[in-house]
Amino acid sequence: MRERVCEVSFPTDKGAAAMDLIIQIVAAAMSAGTPLLFAVLGGILIERSGIIQLGAEGVMLMGAVTAALFCIRTGSLAAALAAALAVGAALGLLHAFLTVSMRVNQIVCGLALTLFGSGLSAFLGRAIAGQPMPGAVPKIDLPFLEPAPVIGDLFAHLDALTWLSFALVIGMHLYLYRTSWGLHLRALGDSPQTADVMGIPVTAFRYGCVIAGTMMIALGGADLLLVFSPAWIEGMTAGRGWIAVALIIFARWNPLRALLAAYFFGALDALGFRIQLIGSNIPSYFLKMIPYVVTILVLMYLGFRNRGKPSGSPESLGVPYIREQRL
Amino acid sequence: MNGKAAAAGMETGGTEGARRRGLVSGFRFEFDPVSDRVPWWVPIAAVLAALAVCAVFIAANGMSPLAVYGKMLTGAFGTRFGLTETLVKTIPLLLCGVGVSIAYRISFWNIGAEGQFLAGAMAATAVTIYLPDLPAAASLPLMTLAGIAAGGVWGLMTAVPRAYFQVNELITSLMLNYVALLLLDYVVFGPWRDPGGLNFPGSPMFTAAQSLPAFGGTRLHFGLVFALAAVLLYAFLFRRTRWGYELRLIGSNPEAARNAGISLNRQMLLVMLASGGLAGLAGMAEVSGVAHRLMYGISPGYGYTAIIVAWIARLHPLGLVLSAFLFGGLIVGGYSVQTIGLPSATSEMLQGAVLFFVIAGAALGRVRIRRIG
Numbered sequence: 001m002r003e004r005v006c007e008v009s010f011p012t013d014k015g016a017a018a019m020d021l022i023i024q025i026v027a028a029a030m031s032a033g034t035p036l037l038f039a040v041l042g043g044i045l046i047e048r049s050g051i052i053q054l055g056a057e058g059v060m061l062m063g064a065v066t067a068a069l070f071c072i073r074t075g076s077l078a079a080a081l082a083a084a085l086a087v088g089a090a091l092g093l094l095h096a097f098l099t100v101s102m103r104v105n106q107i108v109c110g111l112a113l114t115l116f117g118s119g120l121s122a123f124l125g126r127a128i129a130g131q132p133m134p135g136a137v138p139k140i141d142l143p144f145l146e147p148a149p150v151i152g153d154l155f156a157h158l159d160a161l162t163w164l165s166f167a168l169v170i171g172m173h174l175y176l177y178r179t180s181w182g183l184h185l186r187a188l189g190d191s192p193q194t195a196d197v198m199g200i201p202v203t204a205f206r207y208g209c210v211i212a213g214t215m216m217i218a219l220g221g222a223d224l225l226l227v228f229s230p231a232w233i234e235g236m237t238a239g240r241g242w243i244a245v246a247l248i249i250f251a252r253w254n255p256l257r258a259l260l261a262a263y264f265f266g267a268l269d270a271l272g273f274r275i276q277l278i279g280s281n282i283p284s285y286f287l288k289m290i291p292y293v294v295t296i297l298v299l300m301y302l303g304f305r306n307r308g309k310p311s312g313s314p315e316s317l318g319v320p321y322i323r324e325q326r327l
Numbered sequence: 328m329n330g331k332a333a334a335a336g337m338e339t340g341g342t343e344g345a346r347r348r349g350l351v352s353g354f355r356f357e358f359d360p361v362s363d364r365v366p367w368w369v370p371i372a373a374v375l376a377a378l379a380v381c382a383v384f385i386a387a388n389g390m391s392p393l394a395v396y397g398k399m400l401t402g403a404f405g406t407r408f409g410l411t412e413t414l415v416k417t418i419p420l421l422l423c424g425v426g427v428s429i430a431y432r433i434s435f436w437n438i439g440a441e442g443q444f445l446a447g448a449m450a451a452t453a454v455t456i457y458l459p460d461l462p463a464a465a466s467l468p469l470m471t472l473a474g475i476a477a478g479g480v481w482g483l484m485t486a487v488p489r490a491y492f493q494v495n496e497l498i499t500s501l502m503l504n505y506v507a508l509l510l511l512d513y514v515v516f517g518p519w520r521d522p523g524g525l526n527f528p529g530s531p532m533f534t535a536a537q538s539l540p541a542f543g544g545t546r547l548h549f550g551l552v553f554a555l556a557a558v559l560l561y562a563f564l565f566r567r568t569r570w571g572y573e574l575r576l577i578g579s580n581p582e583a584a585r586n587a588g589i590s591l592n593r594q595m596l597l598v599m600l601a602s603g604g605l606a607g608l609a610g611m612a613e614v615s616g617v618a619h620r621l622m623y624g625i626s627p628g629y630g631y632t633a634i635i636v637a638w639i640a641r642l643h644p645l646g647l648v649l650s651a652f653l654f655g656g657l658i659v660g661g662y663s664v665q666t667i668g669l670p671s672a673t674s675e676m677l678q679g680a681v682l683f684f685v686i687a688g689a690a691l692g693r694v695r696i697r698r699i700g
Binding site: 054058098102103104105107108109111112113115116117118119120122123124126234238239242243245246249283285286288289292293295296299300303304306307311 | 384388436438488491492493494495497498499501502503505506509510512513516517631634635638670672673674675676677678679680682683686687689690691
């Protein structure tokens with residue numbers, strides 16, 4: 001896995017060195033965490049409407065390969081992002097049709113999306129594997145931030161997609177907790193029967209959430225490719241889609257917590273690389289296991305701490321809604 | 328969440344729940360939301376539909392889909408060598424497929440057969456590395472046991488968090504796949520690498536005493552017996568034994584099973600021990616019967632394909648045999664199209680598409696067309 005934010009500097013005094021290291025790690029965590037953040041936010045939106053989306057891994061791969069293909073063919077980042085979003089919308093529509101209208105098992109449908117997405121992305125990306133992207137996502141320079149000690153280092157030269165992810169976090173938080181539509185959405189995820197009685201269009205709402213959320217997940221894949229590791233490699237998400245699914249639980253279906261969760265895992269991702277950099281004897285294979293093992297341990301810890309308590313999960317998650325069905 | 332989903336599908340009965348889907352010139356589409364009957368032709372239609380969809384992508388790649396499919400078909404089933412290879416691939420798919428089917432019967436979503444397979448393969452190889460000079464009568468049973476035990480333990484690592492910490496098993500089982508894969512890379516690039524292997528990432532070749540016997544000079548090996556025995560046991564377990572009955576009860580109504588005094592946690596652990604053990608056995612059979620060594624990329628995704636094998640068979644024993652054979656052919660056919668310049672991912676793409684159409688087809692099977700008036 002390549003690392004973009006790893007300018008190793010050699011400062012003189014110790015305090016500044018420690019500060020520098022912290023800033024580097026936070027910057028690396030943000031860089032590695034942003035693709036996860038997009039995927040977690042998308043997943044939260046979908047699960048809040050009561051639908052499980054386990055296709056994140058496949059959708060991210062499809063988003064990444066589409067962005068790569070369009071970026072190389074057209075040389076335009078806007079086209080690459082638009083194409084990735086369109087593919088996300090198409091896959092979301094497929095998932096919504098099968099789970100909301102046809103009421104197929106949501107778990108199996110997500111698995112199918114993942115397996116099909118990994119196969120199709122490998123097939124489509126074969127010709128461009130390893131080719132570097134012609135352009136980089138533009139950085140938004142904020143020179144007035146530069147003098148600020150830590151903030152300047154972290155935020156003065158971030159790329160546009162990272163800013164977009166911040167906007168999405170805030171936007172989703174306001175939407176969920178400060179608008180009546182957000183209230184409807186939360187009601188829908190907890191009890192579609194009640195929502196239906198209140199006149200909320202259950203089916204349309206679920207379609208909208210699944211499609212928009214899947215687009216965000218695809219955007220996460222595109223971000224992974226365009227910003228974090230700018231060349232297509234088969235299976236390049238390496239389980240990030242599944243980690244994103246786990247992070248939804250970790251974030252308790254809350255967008256602000258999703259930011260922390262995604263950056264925490266971004267830091268883990270960066271950590272292995274950093275330990276290697278300082279030349280430890282631990283084989284790199286074990287360092288690469290860290291994110292996977294920590295995911296399991298964190299989920300076990302949460303399960304232990306929250307035993308017998310509500311997990312924050314939408315109550316009707318995974319249950320298809322059939323209007324005529326008795327409860 | 329899986330229990331709820333399963334229960335929701337079974338609550339109401341009959342056609343009162345049938346829902347009007349719209350009017351089309353005197354005919355009405357009705358949708359039965361609760362039936363889970365699937366006509367026998369759905370899997371076949373699903374395979375054909377998947378082939379049709381993937382033809383679009385193959386054509387976009389500048390190849391004639393018919394030529395590619397023809398090549399796959401003859402490559403997999405057309406020659407004696409191809410047919411043997413297909414059977415060789417059927418063995419791990421069938422073992423892993425039976426393994427995941429047992430778990431799916433109680434709605435335990437084990438998608439970690441890949442990791443359990445690798446754990447079994449590594450454990451069997453560990454026997455050959457640390458006890459190199461055993462006679463066949465000792466080393467083969469020991470390798471088999473080690474493979475089953477390692478796969479079972481790898482499966483338990485998914486079941487224990489689920490049973491005692493309410494951790495979603497999909498996530499753990501998948502994370503453990505990556506852990507197993509990295510562990511495999513570590514041993515074949517590191518401590519177990521064959522010193523005389525010219526840097527090839529693989530263990531030393533197994534001796535004859537460490538290899539499963541093959542049938543009549545072909546590559547088809549004794550693992551076939553394991554696989555068929557596993558299917559028979561699976562069929563017997565669910566049709567004729569008390570344990571199988573309890574598992575079926577858990578699968579159809581976990582709440583009722585709990586009230587009947589069945590410990591769901593205990594059953595989950597036992598099921599995953601069996602499920603992982605079968606995948607581990609598949610890993611042992613693959614290293615000992617086919618590759619005769621542990622090597623980088625020992626599994627072309629058998630564990631993932633097994634999920635599709637199980638689902639297309641609708642967990643039915645005979646269906647498992649047929650679909651494992653079909654997907655074995657798909658893997659072999661995938662190899663044979665590489666010679667004409669298509670990527671190996673062609674068969675992966677087809678596999679995913681088949682799963683899609685199988686689940687969509689099962690849903691379409693519930694739509695009825697009625698004449699009205």
